[in-house]
Amino acid sequence: MFIMPICSKFSVFLAPRRGVYSFNFHVVKAYNRQTIQVSLMVNGWPMISAFAGDQDVTREAATNAGLVIMEKGDKAYLRLERGNLMGGWKYSTFSGFLVFPL
Numbered sequence: 001m002f003i004m005p006i007c008s009k010f011s012v013f014l015a016p017r018r019g020v021y022s023f024n025f026h027v028v029k030a031y032n033r034q035t036i037q038v039s040l041m042v043n044g045w046p047m048i049s050a051f052a053g054d055q056d057v058t059r060e061a062a063t064n065a066g067l068v069i070m071e072k073g074d075k076a077y078l079r080l081e082r083g084n085l086m087g088g089w090k091y092s093t094f095s096g097f098l099v100f101p102l
Contacts, residue, residue, distance in 0.1 A: 024065035036083030
């Protein structure tokens with residue numbers, strides 16, 4: 001099992017082998033009256049996104065998960081598309097692990 005927490009916007013999950021990987025992430029927005037969007041990127045391409053946009057809630061979470069086929073050496077990471085996160089990436093989580101090799 002390979003798990004890598006994202007501590008900053010520069011953390012990257014590097015696939016150690018070809019296979020199907022499970023990813024999940026959780027982020028918290030910092031302010032009300034704004035929407036955040038975070039995308040799971042694989043080799044620069046968005047795979048899945050999560051949104052939080054309740055205008056009356058100061059701290060709201062955006063969460064998503066998915067399965068992705070990756071080749072050895074492929075890179076996965078989170079990208080903040082819009083909005084501001086509470087504490088930067090401090091209160092966010094990102095994990096990935098190999099479900100089964102191909």
